[in-house]
Amino acid sequence: MKEANYEKVCYWVEQREENVPLRNLKTGEIGYSFGCTHEGATVQVRLPNGELDSWTKDDCVEVPETIH
Helix, strand or coil: CCHHHHHHHHHHHHCCCCCCEEEECCCCCEEEEEEEECCCCEEEEECCCCCEEEEEHHHEEECCCCCC
């Protein structure tokens, strides 16, 4: 994910309290953002099974609205 996209995702989570669907490029998993760690450039995600994970901005992309 590019820096601008990362900032947008973090803005939606932190300021608008909305989750953004993301896909992990390495595993193909879909997760929903619920936080960001700017120091490490990571996004905290909740997986569909309820588990929590943390992905670096380089390992994920936004899922287009038509897919989820």
